[in-house]
Amino acid sequence: MDLEKPIAALNNPVRRDILGWLKDRSNFPPPLPGHEGIEGVCVGYIQDKAQLSQSTISNYMGLLKQVGFVVAERHGQWTFYRRDEAKIQAFLAAFNDELSKR
Amino acid sequence: MDLEKPIAALNNPVRRDILGWLKDRSNFPPPLPGHEGIEGVCVGYIQDKAQLSQSTISNYMGLLKQVGFVVAERHGQWTFYRRDEAKIQAFLAAFNDELSKR
DNA sequence: CCAGCATATCGAGATATCTCGATTTATGGA
DNA sequence: TCCATAAATCGAGATATCTCGATATGCTGG
Numbered sequence A, B: 001m002d003l004e005k006p007i008a009a010l011n012n013p014v015r016r017d018i019l020g021w022l023k024d025r026s027n028f029p030p031p032l033p034g035h036e037g038i039e040g041v042c043v044g045y046i047q048d049k050a051q052l053s054q055s056t057i058s059n060y061m062g063l064l065k066q067v068g069f070v071v072a073e074r075h076g077q078w079t080f081y082r083r084d085e086a087k088i089q090a091f092l093a094a095f096n097d098e099l100s101k102r
Numbered sequence C: 001c002c003a004g005c006a007t008a009t010c011g012a013g014a015t016a017t018c019t020c021g022a023t024t025t026a027t028g029g030a
Numbered sequence D: 001t002c003c004a005t006a007a008a009t010c011g012a013g014a015t016a017t018c019t020c021g022a023t024a025t026g027c028t029g030g
Helices: A004-010 A013-021 A043-050 A054-066 A085-099 B004-010 B013-021 B043-050 B054-066 B085-099
Strands: A070-075 A078-083 B070-075 B078-083
Touching: A004 A013, A004 A054, A004 A085, A004 B004, A013 A043, A013 A054, A013 B085, A043 A054, A043 A078, A054 A070, A054 A078, A085 B013, A085 B085, B004 B013, B004 B054, B004 B085, B013 B043, B013 B054, B043 B054, B043 B078, B054 B070, B054 B078
Parallel strands: none
Antiparallel strands: A070 A078, B070 B078
């Protein structure tokens, strides 16, 4: 696995925060009516919590998606993002491997 | 532990390479006469291997030292750098903890 | 003390990242 | 169809990082 882009994606405190918040849906307001069964959190909620502009958060989520740390799912006009635990673990394994002596 | 600076230090392929090379002394030429017992590798050897300017490598080693990934030891006019395995492991543990779900 | 070598520090130009507001695209409702 | 809302994309200024050459510092041998 190439670590370059994943590490760059994590080299930002807000992006790391977002990944942290996404561990637990209850870090965000309850789903809107009609969204109850959907996994993940919409961009607007993430933006409200991060307190950065809409375009910045959209950009951040795009970066996190590019490196596989999150998965996006569109429902109507909303995009729901959630963590991809397997990809995150795979990265952590590769990262540990590259850094650890043996 | 604050992850900001350590992650930034690792957000560079040459700095990661250097940390990798330092896992094994045999990645570098044998010690000069008089340096046989000394742990670590001098800046010049690292520079030769990395193929970047002396000032860049000195800067890189300073960054890696600041975040604790390497230890510097001066012997005469040479500075010998070696990995601090405990610090690296401590960082990896904190990093895993921040990223993993539980 | 001086010359020479290893390393560190300084200053700067090139490049990349951050973050924004404005605009565009996509969707759903009246 | 028109409008409103959510999200993505675009373009740009501010800031940070990369990397260099030049210079400074520190050490050693003569």
